[in-house]
Amino acid sequence: MSTVSGKAWxxxxxxxxxxxxxxxxxxxxxxxxxxxxxxxxxxxxxxTVQADDIIVGGHNFGIGSAREQAALSLRIxxxxxxxxxxxxxxxxxxxxxxxxxxxxxxxxxxINAGDNLSVDAVAGKIQNLTSGKNYIxxxxxxxxxxxxxDGGLMPHLKKKLVKGKAA
Amino acid sequence: xxxxxxxxxxxxxxGQASVRPGEIVTCKVDLAMIVDSGGPRKIWPRLxxxxxxxxxxxxxxxxxxxxxxxxxxxxxxxxxxxRDFVRExxxxxxxxxKGICHIVLPxxxxxxxxxxxxxxxxxxxxxxxxxxxxxxxxxxxxxxVCITGEIWTRVPETIRVDWSGKFNQAVVAKDVMLFxxxxxxxxxxxxxxxxxxxxxxSMSMSERGVLCNMAAELGCETGVIAPxxxxxxxxxxxxxxxxxxxxxWCSDDDANYVxxxxxxxxxxxxxxxxxHAPSNSGPVTDYKNVKIDQAxxxxxVGAKLSDLRMAAEVLKGxxxxxxxxxxxxxxxxxxxxxxxxxxxxxxxxxxGAIMLASGCGACAALGAGVLGDxxxxxxxxxxxxxxxxxxxQASVYLGSPYTVAAAATAGHIADPREFxx
Numbered sequence: 001m002s003t004v005s006g007k008a009w010x011x012x013x014x015x016x017x018x019x020x021x022x023x024x025x026x027x028x029x030x031x032x033x034x035x036x037x038x039x040x041x042x043x044x045x046x047x048t049v050q051a052d053d054i055i056v057g058g059h060n061f062g063i064g065s066a067r068e069q070a071a072l073s074l075r076i077x078x079x080x081x082x083x084x085x086x087x088x089x090x091x092x093x094x095x096x097x098x099x100x101x102x103x104x105x106x107x108x109x110x111i112n113a114g115d116n117l118s119v120d121a122v123a124g125k126i127q128n129l130t131s132g133k134n135y136i137x138x139x140x141x142x143x144x145x146x147x148x149x150d151g152g153l154m155p156h157l158k159k160k161l162v163k164g165k166a167a
Numbered sequence: 168x169x170x171x172x173x174x175x176x177x178x179x180x181x182g183q184a185s186v187r188p189g190e191i192v193t194c195k196v197d198l199a200m201i202v203d204s205g206g207p208r209k210i211w212p213r214l215x216x217x218x219x220x221x222x223x224x225x226x227x228x229x230x231x232x233x234x235x236x237x238x239x240x241x242x243x244x245x246x247x248x249x250r251d252f253v254r255e256x257x258x259x260x261x262x263x264x265k266g267i268c269h270i271v272l273p274x275x276x277x278x279x280x281x282x283x284x285x286x287x288x289x290x291x292x293x294x295x296x297x298x299x300x301x302x303x304x305x306x307x308x309x310x311x312v313c314i315t316g317e318i319w320t321r322v323p324e325t326i327r328v329d330w331s332g333k334f335n336q337a338v339v340a341k342d343v344m345l346f347x348x349x350x351x352x353x354x355x356x357x358x359x360x361x362x363x364x365x366x367x368x369s370m371s372m373s374e375r376g377v378l379c380n381m382a383a384e385l386g387c388e389t390g391v392i393a394p395x396x397x398x399x400x401x402x403x404x405x406x407x408x409x410x411x412x413x414x415x416w417c418s419d420d421d422a423n424y425v426x427x428x429x430x431x432x433x434x435x436x437x438x439x440x441x442x443h444a445p446s447n448s449g450p451v452t453d454y455k456n457v458k459i460d461q462a463x464x465x466x467x468v469g470a471k472l473s474d475l476r477m478a479a480e481v482l483k484g485x486x487x488x489x490x491x492x493x494x495x496x497x498x499x500x501x502x503x504x505x506x507x508x509x510x511x512x513x514x515x516x517x518x519g520a521i522m523l524a525s526g527c528g529a530c531a532a533l534g535a536g537v538l539g540d541x542x543x544x545x546x547x548x549x550x551x552x553x554x555x556x557x558x559x560q561a562s563v564y565l566g567s568p569y570t571v572a573a574a575a576t577a578g579h580i581a582d583p584r585e586f587x588x
Contacts, residue, residue, distance in 0.1 A: 014353065014444065017289075018552040022559070023532030026204060027234060027241045040559040060354040063386055064552060065531070066289040068205060068305035088386055089356040090289055094305035143191045143319060153307055157217055157314070 003120045004080030004101075005129070006052035009045060010113040011038070015057050017064030017091065021073055033069045034076040046073075052080035054119055056111045059084070061102075062091020071095035075152075081119045083108055083126065083137075096144055099152030103137050121148065169419025171325040172391050173359040176300040176416065180283035188324040188425070198226055198277060199312045200286040202268050204233035204533070207252035208245050209306030210313055221256050222316035228260040228277060229253050230268035233533050235526040242533075266499025266525040269293040269380065269467040273372070274501055276407030280394040280416040285312050290467050290549065292387065293380035296372060297402070298394035298416045300359075303383065323357050323388045324425035325418070329364035332432040337583040339477065340370060340377035341469065341547070341567035343430075344384065345438035348446040351428070353386045358425060360390040361418060366432040367392060372401040373473040380468040381549050384445045393417035437583055439545075440565040443553040451570055454580045461544040462487070462575035463556075464568055465496035465523070466530040469547025474498075474568040475506045478547075479514040481572035481586045487519035488578030494536045496523035518576070532557045545574045 019040050025033045038045045055074065061084035062070055071094035074082065082095060083105035095102050101121030111117065115130040124139030140148050150156040170178070170185060178186045180194035201210065206229060214220065221227060229249060237243035246263075253261040262271045269290055272278055280298030284291070287309040294301030302320075304312065312318050328351075330343065360382040367375065375392050382390025392398075394413055402409045440448040464470050464478050475497060487493045495515055497503040503525055506512045516522065523529075529536030530548040537557030538544055544556060544563050551563035566574070569583035576586065 016444075016552045018550070018555045022554045024537070024554070024557060026531070026533060027239075027245060040553050060356070060386060063353055064289065064550060066205060066287060066291075066303040066305050068209065068307050071305065072307075086354055087356060088354075089388055090303055090305055092356070094307055097305070097307040097311075141191065141321075153311055154213060154216065157311070161217060161219065 002122055003118055004052045005116065005118040006050060006054050006080045008054050008056050008111050008113060008115040008117050009049065010111060011041060011055065011057040013058035014060045014063050015041070017062060017067055017070040020062065021067050021069035026067065026069070030069060030072055030076060034073040037073040037077060046077060049077050049079065051078035054080050054117045055082045056108050057082065057084040058108060059086045061087050063088040066090045068094045071098050071100055074100050081121055083119065096140065096148060097153040099148065101140060101148060105135070105137055107135055168423050169421035171418045171422040171424065172298065172361060172393055172416060173300055173323060173325050173389065176281055176283055177320065177322050179281065186322045188322050190322045191319060192322060193317050193319050194283050196226070196285050196312055196316050196318055197282040198228065198284045199309065200228045200230065200268055200272060200284065200291065201309050201313070202233055202287055203231040203245055203249045205287045205306035206309065207249045210310045211248065211252050213310045214314070219314050221313050224256050224258045226316070227258055227313060228272065229258055230262045230271055231264055232267045233527045233531070235264045236524055238534065266501065267467045267527060270471060270498045270502070273297060273401065274405060274499060276402060276405035279402065279409060280398065280413040285309065285318055289383045290380050292382040292390045293376050293467060295379040295382070295389045295391035296375040298391065298398055300389055300391070302389045321357055323359040325359045325361050326355065327361045327363065327424040327427045329429045330366035330432050331364045331429070332366060334366070334432045334435065337437050337569045337587055338435050339567045339569065340374040342435055342438040344377060344381035345440045345445060345448040345565060346435060348384050348440065349448045351385055353384055353444065353446050355386040358387055360385060360387040362390065362392050368395060371473060372397060373471045376471070377468055384549055437567060437570050439570060439580060440551055442551055442562040442564065445550060445565060451566065451580065451582050454564065455582065457564065457580040458543065459491055459545050459574050459579060460542045461536070461538065462491055462493045462571050463529055463536060463544055463546040463548065464571055465494065465528055465546070466548040467498060468549040469568060470496055470498040470502065472502045472505050474547060475502065475511050475515065477568035478572035479511045481569055481583060482518035482576060483514050485518055485576045487575045491575055491578055493518070493520045493575040494523055494529065495520045496528045497525050499525050529556050531555065545571050545580060547571045
């Protein structure tokens with residue numbers, strides 16, 4: 001995992017956990033839940049999002065519940081990265097643990113829905129291929145880099161456990 | 168430079184002499200709390216996939232509260248899985264349908280000042296009322312905690328909020344939090360909230376819990392209040408003896424806060440948060456006459472014994488308006504029993520309240536009392552995001568139990584001060 005390229009989906013401020021993972025479907029499977037992701041703000045999103053598409057949001061993305069489905073749904077929908085002005089803590093942690101890169105992106109307003117973006121979360125590089133603008137942002141924090149490169153907590157733990165057994 | 172309470176706890180848990188905000192540290196977890204929704208059903212398959220067991224079953228508390236009681240085969244399966252998990256891994260502390268985790272935990276004496284606690288629910292911040300670090304994590308991270316007994320954190324900056332003076336009639340901790348959500352916003356991620364001042368010192372543990380619970384709505388990592396005699400008395404009432412040095416867990420006088428705010432309790436009026444965010448709040452008088460279909464007294468934050476008593480104070484000798492349903496889900500079975508014993512329950516049911524089981528229920532659209540399209544609810548819960556309590560076409564207003572009860576009897580949002588003698 002290094003660079004992902006996809007279409008931008010623009011969302012507003014405080015996209016909360018109830019919008020990402022509505023309570024009514026909390027008892028359902030992760031796959032069913034993912035089909036309802038963000039339906040209250042954009043009913044087309046879960047139906048038409050493509051692998052490696054990029055979510056671009058405003059401030060406090062993911063505020064609310066600890067429900068991991070808020071981040072896991074994005075993983076299941078194969079979202080390539082989330083770029084936002086700021087993130088809510090638990091969402092941010094969950095997303096990185098599922099291997100969904102989240103980057104703080106102050107210039108998020110310069111991205112329009114449908115722009116073609118290229119994101120390198122490890123290097124902290126964002127390219128807007130539509131407008132031709134390039135951005136340098138803070139990469140994934142160093143202590144989490146290995147986990148992100150491994151694809152999330154589960155592949156990371158697996159690798160560590162295998163190493164532990166071999167040692 | 169002195170240290171804040173949260174910095175001291177994180178230093179202790181990470182085995183360092185001291186830590187400073189911004190540092191990334193790995194902490195040893197004293198206690199992990201997991202619940203039916205994001206706990207065993209998420210963690211067990213991952214343990215199986217990795218071929219590993221639990222780090223320490225004695226340090227893991229399991230609570231079934233989100234989907235209780237089961238309403239269909241799916242929720243029954245989730246609860247059965249939690250029970251099987253507890254049996255399989257021989258976990259001694261399991262509270263099955265005893266009430267909502269954040270209240271059950273201190274009811275059974277699991278929280279002590281200075282502890283570092285991870286909870287699999289965002290409102291785990293509530294534990295900070297006992298002077299511990301307690302923060303919420305998703306099921307994926309609780310999986311890691313349950314395997315390794317460790318978690319990383321970025322040492323949060325601490326915000327200090329002091330309240331002084333006395334509240335006016337019908338103003339309580341819930342009003343403080345709806346006010347603070349508006350004042351400080353909900354975007355305080357990777358920061359901790361510390362409450363103090365004489366107003367907070369004179370609060371009950373139940374009311375302090377509200378402040379720490381809704382630190383989650385401020386976006387904070389945790390909310391803490393330094394322990395005092397009120398804290399120690401609550402620990403003893405739960406059948407545990409606090410450590411002899413429990414009161415050492417407090418911030419230094421010269422601690423470094425990222426921001427300090429001071430407010431006067433007597434300036435505060437009852438607050439209401441309008442759809443669709445707790446920060447979208449204002450004095451109750453701004454929302455008078457909003458007609459309601461449902462009034463809900465429930466959740467960790469809003470259905471403790473003190474909350475039920477507030478509602479009863481308003482509803483004594485009154486009736487719920489004919490077009491309104493008032494649903495009351497006591498936070499725990501103990502709250503239910505205590506409210507029955509002291510007559511609170513009678514007052515509520517005489518007024519026409521419908522009693523529901525103890526659990527998260529309608530607060531998160533998981534159990535009885537969810538809302539349909541175009542319905543309007545006023546609720547003593549902590550969140551009113553779109554779709555939070557059911558239909559995404561419903562409207563949820565938040566208020567204190569006083570304010571919810573006043574609306575229930577008036578049939579529309581009303582000033583609770585007009586219903587108290």
